[in-house]
Amino acid sequence: NAGVTQTPKFQVLKTGQSMTLQCAQDMNHNSMYWYRQDPGMGLRLIYYSASEGTTDKGEVPNGYNVSRLNKREFSLRLESAAPSQTSVYFCASRSTPGASYNSPLHFGNGTRLTVT
Amino acid sequence: GIQVEQSPPDLILQEGANSTLRCNFSDSVNNLQWFHQNPWGQLINLFYIPSGTKQNGRLSATTVATERYSLLYISSSQTTDSGVYFCAEGESQGNLIFGKGTKLSVKP
Numbered sequence: 001n002a003g004v005t006q007t008p009k010f011q012v013l014k015t016g017q018s019m020t021l022q023c024a025q026d027m028n029h030n031s032m033y034w035y036r037q038d039p040g041m042g043l044r045l046i047y048y049s050a051s052e053g054t055t056d057k058g059e060v061p062n063g064y065n066v067s068r069l070n071k072r073e074f075s076l077r078l079e080s081a082a083p084s085q086t087s088v089y090f091c092a093s094r095s096t097p098g099a100s101y102n103s104p105l106h107f108g109n110g111t112r113l114t115v116t
Numbered sequence: 117g118i119q120v121e122q123s124p125p126d127l128i129l130q131e132g133a134n135s136t137l138r139c140n141f142s143d144s145v146n147n148l149q150w151f152h153q154n155p156w157g158q159l160i161n162l163f164y165i166p167s168g169t170k171q172n173g174r175l176s177a178t179t180v181a182t183e184r185y186s187l188l189y190i191s192s193s194q195t196t197d198s199g200v201y202f203c204a205e206g207e208s209q210g211n212l213i214f215g216k217g218t219k220l221s222v223k224p
Contacts, residue, residue, distance in 0.1 A: 041216065043204075048211050104149060105204070105212055106161060109157070109158055110159075112157075
């Protein structure tokens, strides 16, 4: 039982390049989330998926797209990377039976992205 | 949206000391969670505690939902307790709003 797995762990991009961050969970969770963490800012929500087939914007969605590929996988795409997207990205998931959101959140180990 | 404030922002302790971290919320509490981010960056869920008190070893947490705050107690602190402690509360659509964290340094 690996929990929440993110790949890659580290990535360096040049401005304008694109890439996809992968996330998979093996806990049969309904809801999945992408956060970014910047120094002094805590964690901020980029996008989330309350259930398979749905995605919604969070606090800082500009410059990102997401795909909920199936119940296990939720990917985050940067179409044209900018230096402002240098950050640590965390994927998370939790069980939300019957659309109840009262459950603990489980995080992956993060992807450290640098855009030069 | 929900506002989450944590205090203190920084805390330095000698090994063996006790500490209390506080989290205040601007709206009703129903999904309160505490996390520890270790020095390697991993985020670990410590407590899911929308109300009441829970204990796990040397850590315990209390949430007073009617007064919109939660407290995290660390007793007999160890160097491995160092890191950043975050609290988070949920919005109706399911996402969690995080505070900016309390950075704890435990000195040997």
